[in-house]
Amino acid sequence: MVFEKDLNLDATELRLGLPGSSEESLRISNKRALPDMNDDSGVAAAKKCDQETAPPTKAQVVGWPPIRSYRKNSLQTKKIEAETSGMYVKVSMDGAPYLRKIDLKVYKGYPELFKALEDMFKFKVGKYSEREGYNGSEFVPTYEDKDGDWMLVGDVPWEMFINACKRLRIVRGSEARGLGCVV
């Protein structure tokens, strides 16, 4: 049963025009109030262009993709719990092909932090002295502070350090020379 045939829709058709006005085809051109519904053959190509130049994080469309809130929340909870209850910072080491993330809150002080880094990246920190920096080691732990400056780890009291540290980088000893201490 096709409605068009049975109901003689033309006669009963609801239209916005006055009765007796000429019949309009159902296909109408793009007179829409919506900006993105452009009908052109270049859609696929345009789409590809968009994808290539699109920024990595896009604004989220409401309700898309169609996932229930409780699912979204359950996936997020893991992330959020991790990020709000701890002080996670990224740790990288020159020459190592991987990044790690550690929670600074977990450590009570520098010795524990260094032990953890040594285990993680299989290196030795060496002895620290205020004047000479780290001695006896090829690698030196540095951190980026809130001002964007790179500092030697161990300069400042522990509490100050974990609040200021944004990320850690274990650099080759040769590059660490010249890193200033906090004034």
Add this chain to the structure above:
Amino acid sequence: MHKKMAFSFPDEVLEHVFSFIQSDKDRNAVSMVCKSWYEIERWCRRKVFVGNCYAVSPRMVIRRFPEFRSIELKGKPHFADFNLVPDGWGGYVFPWIAEMAGAYPWLEEIRLKRMVVTDESLELIAKSFKNFKVLVLSSCEGFSTDGLAAIAASCKNLKELDLRDCEVDDLSAHWLSHFPETYTSLVSLNISCLGSDEASFSALERLVRRCTNLKTLRLNRAVPLDKIANILRHAPQLVEFGTGTYTADVRPDVYSDLAGVFSSCKELKSLSGFWDVIPDYVPAIYPVCSKLTSLNLSYATIQSPDLIKLVSHCPNLQRLLVLDYIEDSGLEVLASSCKDLQELRVFPSDPFGAEPNVSLTEQGLVAVSLGCPKLQSVLYFCRRMSNEALVTIARSRPNFTRFRLCIIEPKTADYLTLEPLDVGFGAIVQYCKDLRRLSLSGLLTDRVFEYIGTYAKKLEMLSVAFAGDSDLGLHHVLSGCESLRKLEIRDCPFGDKALLANAAKLETMRSLWMSSCAVSFAACKLLGQKMPRLNVEVIDERGPPDSRPENCPVDKLYIYRSIAGPRFDMPPFVWTMDEDSGLRLS
């Protein structure tokens, strides 16, 4: 004389015959044969199903069916699941409970979906129905654990309490203690949606221990892994079980306790839960895997190798829900291990990430479609698709009844040819002749709707997003899909013409939802004016639609057939278009 004799079975005989007819469709058909069958049928209908709570009023239902024992009501439109229906839109159950409380003291079962349920409603249920047995609340909201406490305290014959996917205000976990110590009739309990950091474990354990008929138990995330053994130990008869959080420090004693207790559950067919799962504890469930028919791992954030190992232990699996961590490789294993698979749902682990985080593509779906001969229902989230894959899927699996594909980025083209996916979805509707439900995604033109209108003759529900070029698309669907009951559309360039030309069709459907489309306020008014048996609701949080030019598109439109007329519980941002073609506020 002859005519009369043909219909002169005594009523009791007909009633007895009708008692074998359970499905609503059949009952409705029976009631239309003649006036006397209508009368007999309405007196003996015990289960009433109302697919749209606003299609009919409680009083009308009660008047027609004076002796029903069980009612199922559905409220908000499906897109409410994705936050497209603003809070406060409607779907309140209280008026129904209030009417039934007076008329039906013997009501036994209430099943609600997407409705607003208040504590007041729950308290009224607890107070009014002495033989109340079954409460299933699916995707409902508006109540707290206080309302649950009232149910627990008063419903002595309660068999089933199922709160699947509800949003509950978790005030206190102690509501469970309101089940009296003498209460033992629980058969099914699903509290997986509850939050509460501090669950009342001892009350839960005592409840499980004394309810020896318990067959289904779905716990919430707050129940820790080391509590599960104690609970299961007292319920080896369980058929369906949902764990809480499935992580703990790895301890051999906890592990062996758990594995032992799972081994003793000989009837277990369905498992779920597994929040925060760690691979070390997964093998504890291996003893029950060979009997499992249903496995919900959609919260299990373990990677493909662990998922593969698990799935390989479950040859009798019929239903699998899983995250895309399973990857194409895991789905290939699934295809070769689980030949009884009927339903598969693959959810995205990182839906908002710009780049794919897992290796799950159209290949996984192809593998399962080729390998699982009984597969009929699929929900699949992925990031790329091709017409070729869809055609392969359609050809190899013509028995699909539900096919829902979500390509995460809107308007994504066929990744091989850069063409629209019209042909692929066209193949799905052409080969899958029994398809009842379809969700589209990807780059689609009016063409796909032409295919759908031509071939999808059994299609009952269609979901469309970011698709089509013009009204012709909508027209194909409305004029071609004979069995269409529910149509939901968002962000498509469909406007007035197709809607108005197919106005009569809307009365044969349950409902139509259109949001961010191009239907003008003028068309909505006209439709409301001309079709008195349709409720045409304009939902617009920007303010009254008549404060803008008439040809401006409305934000959201919800049209449904109703014999109850316009409703009176609308919030300020909903307007019903009616015969006066003016605005009716609640």
